[in-house]
Amino acid sequence: MSALSTSTDPLVAEREWLTMVERKTVLAVVHTLAYGKRLLDILSLLEADFRVQVVFTAPPHVFGDEVPFFLQSLGGAVLPWDEAIRMKFDLALAAGPRGVEKISAPLLTLPHGAGYLKRLSTGSHPGVAGLRRQDLAPGGRLPAAVAVPHHAELSVLKQHCPEALPLAHVVGDPAHDRIVASRPLRSVYRRALGLAGEEKLVVVASTWGARSSFGRLESLLPRLMAELPAGRFRSVILVHPNVWSGHGSWQVRSWLARCAHSGITVLAPEADWRAVLIAADHIIGDHGSVTLYGTLTKAPILLASSPEQEINVLSPAAALAMAAPALSPAHPLVSQLDYATAEYRPAEYAAIAERITSEPGRFNRNMRRLMYRLLGLGQPAHEPVTVPLPNPPALDSWAQGRRQVPA
Template sequence: MRQWLTLLGRKRVLAVVHTLTYAKRLLDILSLLEADFRVQVVFTAPPHAFGGEVPLFLARLGSAVMPWEEAVRTPFDLALAAGPRELERLQAPLVTLPHGANYLKRLTGIADTGVAGLRRRDVAPAGRLPAALVVPHHAELAVLERTCPEALSRVTVAGDPVYDRITASLPLRERYRAALGLAEDEKLVVMASTWGPHSAFGLFEWLLPRLIGELPHDGFRIAVLVHPNVWSGHGAWQIRAWLARCSGRGVVLVPPEADWRTVLISADWIIGDHGSVTLYGTLTGAPVLLAASPAQEINPDSPAATLAATAPALSPTHSLADQLVYAAREYRSDDYAVINARITSEPGRFNSHMRRLMYRILGLGQPAHPPATLPLPTPPPLTSWRTRTGGGGGVPS
């Protein structure tokens, strides 16, 4: 490929995209390299059980993509990854970071015990330490001291880019709601699910029809945010087929490639579980109800554990409309401020920390301007995400 390039002698950065979730996190970081002609970014997609949608996503992005087997044979000046698999094969100084909010999930299998993302096998895959390990909060240092103490000298406590982006965008809530097509007096209920057998998604079969039946049709809308791993594991057609009877009845299924953050900011209530989206929802001021919060899967030292002890738990035996009213009446912002403070110990400073780290590893001076944390772009209308599964093959209509 090199012989066809116009600009030569650039510093080369490899973005390692295992899944769609990882891709979205890395795009936030790569925006810090925009407009710098000294840097060329190349993407690659390692094999992954939930990576089926990645090639199409990268193609739509218009990025330069290098096949994985070629990428591991090619030297780079910096590699970025939000997941640990096969990273030991790379020929580049490696920076790793979490792909979601904090480190929420606890694994209890015989071979996989520990906090996902902070186990030795996650921090140093195949025994190889990264050049830098980026974490969101100083509290993670105590965990690393137990699991992989030799990594402590390589840790950068940088904060959380999604936290910062959502916070910067909160003043635009009314603009986002108008763009989504919500009337001024219309209420939006956002249902969020992580992936796995203990997630909220398995409850949607009865929860969505009940919400549709109990809430006034002319005053409420429902948006469903499902983790990309659910889409990848079951297939987009199947997800849309399972929820097809709810579509068009005030329910919109947000596709996995869409930016869910403006939808979350627009919510009047959030019904979720122990996943990152629900946790980020605590930043918005919307009352949160938990449809699922499995103690065996939650890191007890994480903000997800505090959320599970704070937010009201959804009851299958009481009126859902009444439970929404109860959650709004009982909501106390101070309770959620404690949760928010555990997501990041560097609020508003992720871009500064992360850009400084990347340019130090690249051996370049930073651009002579502060890295801005921009508000999120205006979303498309909710109606643009209506779906069909019949002759349309399950594509957005």
């Protein structure tokens, strides 16, 4: 029976007056905005199934500031964390480890980005972030299942947390499949963004952390404003949600305030960046997931930051660090973009992209099968189709500070 219809906790007694009772209940654990956006791809696989009720909760997290707006925009049923950990659920989904050992449910864990790109070389628990024992078994409790995108992760998992290896399932990558399914709509996305026919879109992507490209924006922004001729180039900045949460939205917008006056668009942290990435002609990035997903497009990549000490040497991010040219402070920006275009090798980038997932185009099928098996339900009798991304808002609307409701 559903936790929503059987709980005796006085705080949730009113939930017994629901119309739809005795549903299987799935708890989506949204630690951060980045985690929540990844979970949306998984929750879409439960659409139109009247046997399942999805509820959300938000554990305390240092990067959780943007989560309340995100959940409010979704319109989902949100349980306070203190309430959620006193209830039982039929399945819980989480893209991060913090506090999940307190949840009473079979737990399915998954990465929140393009696999496991970051290596932690300092501290008491070095290793590949996301595949260490404390990431997979916080409090000593193993999940019911560990979803990974590529078979290559299994050897790393065996090294760092061998007891989790029997629980691992190679399911693929949802962002990879959505981007690939949406690539034929590139011209549609460019029109929706408001780009002129010959206008080149430069996407500047940053992960979070001291060695991310965001720390170099102070020197890069003046170059974007001064060296890229208006009418020939448009620029968009994609900043990891953890930067927004860590420093505060007001502060990030303050740091980037001159962008709007110079025609540079800053995407809000809740925005779906994937259609914008598909529309790009050039990508300036770092060792984060967005830059790696850029290998799925035909846009040449310049690396503004690629710290060797933070990159998992077995990941495709390490291969990209060897293939993509590094941004130079001593040469004109336009000439560097031209150089990256001239040196672009589609086959080399395609080989890197293939390392994102060993189940291309099959994430929905694999993940839905796994979730329904954990729920103890038969799957719906239809193919789980990978739907192309919706059209993005026009760049000018983001320049006015508009926030986007998650799709």
